[in-house]
Amino acid sequence: MTVTTSLRDRFAGSVVVPGDPGYDDARRVYNFMIDKFPAAIVQATSTADVQDAVRQARAAGRDLAVRGGGHSVPGFGTGDDAIVVDLAAINHVRVDAENRTARVGGGATWATFNEKAAEYGLATTGGVVSSTGVGGLTLGGGIGYLARAHGLSLDNVLSAEVVLADGSVVTASETEHPDLFWALRGGGGNFGIVTVFEFRLPPASEILAGLLFFELADAPEILRYFRSFIADAPREYGGFPAFQKAPPLPFIPEDRVDDTFLVVVSCWNGDHEAGERIMQGFRDVAQPAAEMVAPMPYAVLNGLFDGLLPRGLQHYWKAVYATDLTDEAIAVHLEHGSKVPIVNSTVHLYPINGAVQDVPSDATAFGHRDAAWAVVLAGMWPDPADNEANIKWVKDYYADLAPHSAPGGYINFASGDDQSKVRDNFGVSYDRLAEIKRRYDPDNLFHLNQNIAPAAE
Numbered sequence: 347m348t349v350t351t352s353l354r355d356r357f358a359g360s361v362v363v364p365g366d367p368g369y370d371d372a373r374r375v376y377n378f379m380i381d382k383f384p385a386a387i388v389q390a391t392s393t394a395d396v397q398d399a400v401r402q403a404r405a406a407g408r409d410l411a412v413r414g415g416g417h418s419v420p421g422f423g424t425g426d427d428a429i430v431v432d433l434a435a436i437n438h439v440r441v442d443a444e445n446r447t448a449r450v451g452g453g454a455t456w457a458t459f460n461e462k463a464a465e466y467g468l469a470t471t472g473g474v475v476s477s478t479g480v481g482g483l484t485l486g487g488g489i490g491y492l493a494r495a496h497g498l499s500l501d502n503v504l505s506a507e508v509v510l511a512d513g514s515v516v517t518a519s520e521t522e523h524p525d526l527f528w529a530l531r532g533g534g535g536n537f538g539i540v541t542v543f544e545f546r547l548p549p550a551s552e553i554l555a556g557l558l559f560f561e562l563a564d565a566p567e568i569l570r571y572f573r574s575f576i577a578d579a580p581r582e583y584g585g586f587p588a589f590q591k592a593p594p595l596p597f598i599p600e601d602r603v604d605d606t607f608l609v610v611v612s613c614w615n616g617d618h619e620a621g622e623r624i625m626q627g628f629r630d631v632a633q634p635a636a637e638m639v640a641p642m643p644y645a646v647l648n649g650l651f652d653g654l655l656p657r658g659l660q661h662y663w664k665a666v667y668a669t670d671l672t673d674e675a676i677a678v679h680l681e682h683g684s685k686v687p688i689v690n691s692t693v694h695l696y697p698i699n700g701a702v703q704d705v706p707s708d709a710t711a712f713g714h715r716d717a718a719w720a721v722v723l724a725g726m727w728p729d730p731a732d733n734e735a736n737i738k739w740v741k742d743y744y745a746d747l748a749p750h751s752a753p754g755g756y757i758n759f760a761s762g763d764d765q766s767k768v769r770d771n772f773g774v775s776y777d778r779l780a781e782i783k784r785r786y787d788p789d790n791l792f793h794l795n796q797n798i799a800p801a802a803e
């Protein structure tokens with residue numbers, strides 16, 4: 347019996363194989379630069395399906411790719427000749443409003459999670475694009491608007507149901523398999539397949555959102571202001587400076603569309619008058635060329651960039667940590683950020699201080715609590731003919747930023763050609779992670795990720 351017929355016999359969900367009508371769509375991930383041909387895509391609908399897929403991949407000696415939201419830029423959610431476990435149908439969100447918690451399927455996206463939580467005026471730290479998966483984003487860290495107030499996404503995980511490399515299922519929490527629970531929170535997909543996350547849900551409903559577009563000539567002053575403002579900004583503030591070409595939005599003057607700006611993207615989850623004063627602080631430094639400041643539901647802010655980032659673009663990214671945004675680093679940002687090639691591409695300078703740094707550095711496997719900034723150089727463009735020029739922009743920017751960066755970069759922003767940097771990317775947690783990897787996945791079944799090799803015996 348072939349692996350695909352035996353898979354088909356067993357699964358409640360569908361199994362898509364080469365030659366099936368849906369194969370070409372099912373094999374693709376969000377980044378269309380990735381063009382892989384798996385042996386089968388198992389569209390799991392339950393934990394039992396996931397267990398079966400793990401056992402079958404092992405028995406067949408195939409690579410196992412795990413796909414949550416499919417947003418991994420290196421395309422870890424697929425692989426040539428691999429068995430892909432696609433978790434997209436395991437996307438339930440069950441909110442316990444009284445206890446302010448939610449049980450969330452391992453294949454849910456932030457769109458589904460945010461929408462459901464919003465019904466109760468709740469939200470947890472998630473990413474800034476709603477189509478991203480809860481699974482990959484949380485296991486690697488989880489940087490977003492609420493991080494300064496509530497920590498990373500992973501800081502809000504209370505427990506996880508996990509399918510391990512031998513196909514068994516366990517719950518990981520502070521009291522059950524605490525070593526696994528530690529490793530899951532920052533170790534990425536290295537330790538098992540999370541079928542259910544249990545999250546803490548702080549309140550967040552109507553926030554004040556701000557997009558302030560500043561002229562590049564004002565960018566150095568705005569960045570210096572942001573640097574000192576954010577060092578002890580109120581925790582209600584979550585936001586970041588970005589280099590961005592102006593999209594054709596109603597508040598952008600027509601003759602400025604496609605011009606490059608330094609945009610201050612802000613989320614204020616508190617009293618709106620106080621939030622207005624924060625926005626005014628930026629305007630007092632320089633007059634924005636265009637702006638949109640408005641109250642809106644938190645979930646709407648989380649979808650604000652979605653239109654620029656449909657599935658199917660080409661992606662090449664680099665990840666940078668920095669403990670400070672020095673004047674020298676600002677000069678490099680100016681030089682390269684001003685050359686952002688296309689409206690889809692962007693550079694985000696995420697501050698990761700506040701509540702992220704309240705958590706002791708050994709409390710979870712996230713290994714860079716000492717970095718105050720996580721920068722993503724995100725090359726994103728539609729036409730493969732432009733690959734060379736866009737990749738060059740990212741690489742040149744990254745090379746010039748290196749002298750002003752800390753070692754390593756956020757694993758969720760790192761690119762596929764960064765495997766040599768994995769030790770630095772996991773930072774202070776690497777050795778302990780490798781030890782726990784040996785305990786839970788000694789054969790490295792879960793290796794299509796920013797991979798941690800099991801420690802030697």
Ligand SMILES: Cc1cc2nc3c(=O)[nH]c(=O)nc-3n(C[C@H](O)[C@H](O)[C@H](O)COP(=O)(O)OP(=O)(O)OC[C@H]3O[C@@H](n4cnc5c(N)ncnc54)[C@H](O)[C@@H]3O)c2cc1C
Pocket residue numbers: 376411412413414415416417418419421422423433452453472473474475477478479480481482483484485486487488489490534535536538539540541655758759794795796
């Ligand atoms: C447009 C865009 C915007 C982004 N914005 C942010 C942001 O604001 N903040 C941020 O922190 N990051 C952001 N990211 C980065 C994001 O965190 C990573 O791309 C992350 O890997 C996406 O998770 P996913 O589940 O969608 O990806 P996938 O490609 O499905 O998975 C990524 C990795 O996680 C593993 N994985 C996924 N789900 C599970 C699971 N349930 N159990 C076990 N392993 C699993 C996979 O095997 C793979 O190794 C963004 C990425 C994109 C493309």
